[in-house]
Amino acid sequence: QVQLVESGGGLVQAGGSLRLSCAASGSIFSISAMSWYRQAPGKQREWVAGISSGGSTNYADSMKGRFTISRGDDKNTVYLQMNSLKPEDTAVYYCNADVVVATTLRLSDYWGQGTQVTVSS
Numbered sequence: 001q002v003q004l005v006e007s008g009g010g011l012v013q014a015g016g017s018l019r020l021s022c023a024a025s026g027s028i029f030s031i032s033a034m035s036w037y038r039q040a041p042g043k044q045r046e047w048v049a050g051i052s053s054g055g056s057t058n059y060a061d062s063m064k065g066r067f068t069i070s071r072g073d074d075k076n077t078v079y080l081q082m083n084s085l086k087p088e089d090t091a092v093y094y095c096n097a098d099v100v101v102a103t104t105l106r107l108s109d110y111w112g113q114g115t116q117v118t119v120s121s
Contacts, residue, residue: 002026002110004095009115012085016119020080022095022112029102034078036069038091038117048093049080085119092116 008020024031035050049059049069057069068081078095095112 002099004110004112006095006112006115009117011118014121017083022078024076027102029100032098035096036080037094040091087119087121090119
């Protein structure tokens with residue numbers, strides 16, 4: 001059993017910053033890639049950024065230069081530093097992790113419950 005819990009969302013003014021966190025726990029043998037997605041009301045879920053077990057990062061074009069994804073030293077935590085926020089960034093942000101489950105040694109994707117980010121004008 002694996003759980004991902006996001007935190008750090010909230011209300012911020014345009015141009016401001018937020019730092020999202022996602023902590024993975026449970027029967028974890030290892031985690032390879034971790035990523036962030038977001039979904040605004042009435043829109044499809046959108047990929048935001050990803051980071052590999054080796055630390056290689058990738059970003060959606062609209063996030064480049066504003067968002068930074070990183071992992072904690074224990075490799076079970078991922079962060080998303082969001083700067084220069086725009087109203088268009090308003091969405092529920094979800095954490096995703098590619099996990100080798102310790103009890104089975106099987107690879108599975110897990111999702112967090114999401115955290116709301118609201119950017120006011």
